[in-house]
Amino acid sequence: LLVRYGEPLVAFSHKLEEQDVQVTPFEMGTALALSVFEGEGVDVAIIEVGLGGRLDPTNVVQPCLCGITAIGMDHMNFLGNTLGEIAGEKAGIIKQGVPVVCHPAEEGVAAVFAGKAAEMQAPLRQLDPAMLLDAQSDTYGSVASYQLENEWKQVRIPLPGAHQLTNAMTVLAMVEELRKQGWNIPDAAVY
Numbered sequence: 423l424l425v426r427y428g429e430p431l432v433a434f435s436h437k438l439e440e441q442d443v444q445v446t447p448f449e450m451g452t453a454l455a456l457s458v459f460e461g462e463g464v465d466v467a468i469i470e471v472g473l474g475g476r477l478d479p480t481n482v483v484q485p486c487l488c489g490i491t492a493i494g495m496d497h498m499n500f501l502g503n504t505l506g507e508i509a510g511e512k513a514g515i516i517k518q519g520v521p522v523v524c525h526p527a528e529e530g531v532a533a534v535f536a537g538k539a540a541e542m543q544a545p546l547r548q549l550d551p552a553m554l555l556d557a558q559s560d561t562y563g564s565v566a567s568y569q570l571e572n573e574w575k576q577v578r579i580p581l582p583g584a585h586q587l588t589n590a591m592t593v594l595a596m597v598e599e600l601r602k603q604g605w606n607i608p609d610a611a612v613y
Contacts, residue, residue, distance in 0.1 A: 431454055473497055475514040488516055488544075489592055490513070490535065493512060524546065525588055554568055564582075564587055571598050572594075577612075
């Protein structure tokens, strides 16, 4: 697969280099992954943004749903010096009319997402930490219950760390949004 899909991309990148356009390794990797997905007839792909969002190579994808996880003070040399600036870059993945689910965020960050979603006429679902009903955690992960549009009871999260509780909440909300679009995702598959 690497040769079949990679050779045409390498040849094209050489043509771009002749025009003084340099293709980064992440851009090449993204192009390769998307080529394989298309060529192999992948039904569903979950594409994670590499850095930021607004200028990320994955932003060429036209998704059926967007999800934004926690915003932190990372990659500041590329994304900005405040949470609001970083959120603005992350909000660059929000597409015209495409629903977006946002991880629980502090007020300023939530406002950035709300503004971008309104600009793009994208249905926005902002999550709240209060939606996490209870959780028991140990070094192997957590078991948590959530009240979103549905009640999710005793969801096993096999990854350690408190941040995984809100990551799981974001995923559950995305499942609910996909179901609204007609995706048949049984509860058993989620659990």
